[in-house]
Amino acid sequence: MRYIPNTDADCKAMLQAIGVQSVEELFADIPAAVRLKRPLKVPPAMAESEVARQVRALADKNANADRYSMFLGAGCYNHFSPAILNHLVLRGEFLTPYTPYQPEVAQGTLQALFEYQTLICLLTDMEVSNASMYEGASATAEAALMAHRITGRSEVVMARAIHPEYRAVTRTYASQLGISFREVAFTEAGVTDIGQVRKMLSERVSCLVVQSPNFLGVIEDLTPLGEAAHAVGALLVVAVAEPVSLGIVKPPGECGADIVTGEGAGLGTGLNYGGPAVGFFATRDKFMRQMPGRLVGETEDREGRTGYVLTLATREQHIRREKATSNICTSESLIATMSAMYMVTMGPQGLRDVALLNLRKAAYAKERLAKVRGFSLRFTGPTFNEFVLRTKKKPGEILKGLLKRQIIGGLDLGRFYPELKDCFLVCVTEQNSRPEIDALAKALGGGR
Amino acid sequence: MQVPEGLKYTREHEWIKVEGDRGQVGITHYAQDQLGDVVFVELPKKGRSLRQMEPFGVIESVKAVSDLYCPAGGEVLEVNGELERKPELVNGDPYGAGWMIRVKITNPKDLDKLLSASEYSAYLKQAGGGH
């Protein structure tokens, strides 16, 4: 086996040195009754060329954004990733170390994560960020748990316009601890109903959780939502599923957010059928010790040279055990590093330009598609790169029809929102050219 | 290990210095030595009332964390705000500048359950920490 260097002769020499006859003896502690007496029912080994053919055959059965015009977003966005990102993350030095427990030989990972923490703070305008969570939904769930710890309150008010899977995951996590939920409806503008928010907020509420741009593509006006939450001593948690929006949209930190979470895969990691992804998690300095996850901090070595270490580890499971702020251990260091690489490659101008390009293309598509007979915009609020189209036909059938023209046209919203069963969600990124958008309009019956 | 006379001790390694109905509380020399460099001390708000041996705060070193227990029930009169900026005082002067809270003792009988200096020294020896 090419991954196992020791030959039979090597093994024999080692057995001799140990003083046993066979490997079997080393397994003597395993009771006979629970020894497997047959080979594993797993197919036999394959040569590299055979494996490659086998796996490629599976990959080829899937649609992908190279072969289809991709107008699906909904929390997983088709953005371009500069070539250097892939090359850099394939460097063995980033790809194959462990979590940086020995800082002297992990300064690369540590500095990269320190820079990532800074970049997330700059992007969200928050004071402190951790070194990554699994992905956006579970990061949002952890934010709700953190608000529960800080406030000691057990009710969460959550916008219905949050990604349905983020809501589901938050419920799964929080329901274990008896935290209850109330859901706030969205208005005809497609934003969270602030009137209803004010009614639901009380001194029992730990946090108000919203998403912006929300699942319906609409940008929330966060400032009044934050004011309403703070008025009753609750925290404002803002989830950002589309981080590219922050190139142009006012950051949650500027709008009174106490915790900002979100999905960072949009920053150069790509679709990957939904993962691996990376959850970002940022908050205010005063809540630093209540944060889940790893933190990298700056310090000095014995010669006074700057270096980086994992710090404030007493919050974590390996020290605080059942009193830890979270059970998280392995998270998404490499993907976090990849998103940092994306942010520095783009720079302030690139982040703004790519956001603007998304905005303009989506605006063009929105205008164009809304003019097609039988289609209209469902919501009136401002959007970034996604919007909801209402149709007189069945969205499912329309989307199915588009597949024949190599177009994946969007998400049938009936899947998550019964009240929007006549609607679908369309996403347009910098990857969608004007001819593609025109072809979508044409396929929907829009001529030209 | 320093175990000053005149103080009362808990088996969780806190001390209390009693003056009338008031008590000053901190952790022992042994406790700070076991923890190593203290990096953070979390203390209660003034006015909080505590039962005997109720956790009143948390002390952290780089790689350990420990609850702090109140040797006698009472109301928190004062907390040592200095420790927020200078947690190292706990290491440098555990029985002096490293004090943590002052309490108004509600039930003086609580003190009877605590160890004297010689009892605490013996307890440390037994626990293998007497050096």
Add this chain to the structure above:
Amino acid sequence: MSGTGNTIGTRGLVLNEPLIFEQGSPGRVGYSLPPVDVPEKKAEVLIPKRLLRDGIPGMPEVSEVDVIRHYTRISQWNYCVDLGFFPLGSCTMKYNPRINEDMARLPGFAKAHPYQPEELSQGALQLMWELEQYLAEVAGMDRVTLQPSAGAHGELTGLMMIRAYHTSRGNPRSKVLIPDSAHGTNPATSALCGYRVVPVKEGPRGIVEAKAVAEVMDNEVAAIMVTSPNTLGLFEEQIVEVSKIVHAKGGQVYCDGANLNSVMGISRPGDCGVDVIQINLHKTFSQPHGGGGPGAGPVALKKHLAPFMPVPTVEKKGNRLTFDFKRPKSIGKVRAFAASFGVLVRSYTYIRSMGSAGLRRASEVAVLNANYIQSQLKGTYHLPYDRHCMHECIFTDALQVRHDIHTVDIAKRLIDYGFHPPTIYFPLIVKAALMIEPTETESKETLDQFIAAMKQIAREAQENPDLLREAPRNPKVTRLNETKAAREPKLRWRPTS
């Protein structure tokens, strides 16, 4: 001193590299974008001005060359599996095959959208379905959920399923039994599920004894969380009896599968009475660790727990594979979308490369390598449990303490010799542990170099202990001040203005 003779540790040309924020100049760019082919409307025409940001102060402005240099330079400050021996106990730092990386990057996977229609995702579904079969077979279980993103996430998912199972029978119960040698994630996970932790002490042979479990087992115990082989590198010999005791009172047996690498094809947790186990794909199944993720922690389970699996599950209907969301008893979801799919591609590729016999061989050689190290270092270092080990062996600093040399010094000195240190000070029940897990992907020559270095370090401890106290000298930085980092947390760069 290192850097001579047979020692592989030495100094190369290591470049200094400041933070990226201290580099670049205004107007320098590293990106390119296609021309705008739609009307160039101003942002404030499309979005109200109060919802827009002015800029992102502090973001660096650098060129593509700068980015490449920056990350290449800092990458060289890392030790990694590609560079050499990484015997980090409990972490299974095996070689990460490169074909796996190529496969994960095939456009049919890397550029597939999780919400694209199922009929256009049959390849992805098939990979998930097959992987579920393989993992279930290795673990001896009935079903597997691939959704969890890491081992601890898998533990949480597993324990949530157990809680849902008990709740469906009328009482979620209130306690979880956890041996003292467990990973810290076990108690932390229990707390996240609202359970109180009841510790169980290991017996003198380093394993959980049935009678100790029987003493604390009652009708309020939801589960026992055992790690087998455990964190001492020992097989839990009494796990079958323990399972019987727990089951007799209606409890469930959760196995932390972090150490599955030692028993593939040899013994299956499911056959030992385990009801739920998480499988760390970034340990046993070759997903690279990436400096702390991504990983994945699929959870394998017995069929009585299947109704509680997270949605969606992958089901086969004739020749068609489909996601099943209609599972009314499901705990719900633990992450968005189906799974950390790219990780699954790597582990699938690995399993198909290794095959049935290859997986067994991997476990055999992993155990052989660990025992070889143990046998060669016994006597030089104190061996608290003197018996054959499984995939990892544990020593302590007890023979070096008299020279005032501690585990941390031994670990740091290994760096100068060109090795990554073992896991240190874990498990907590062993005083000052050095936990060595070589894995199967290391050759005898590498193990011999490591053994020689460890012996040399033991001599140095006696003859020249300062070499250890001052170690490491070779890396870019010497020992870092963790107290300062924690007392004055500086967790980000800040613009100076």
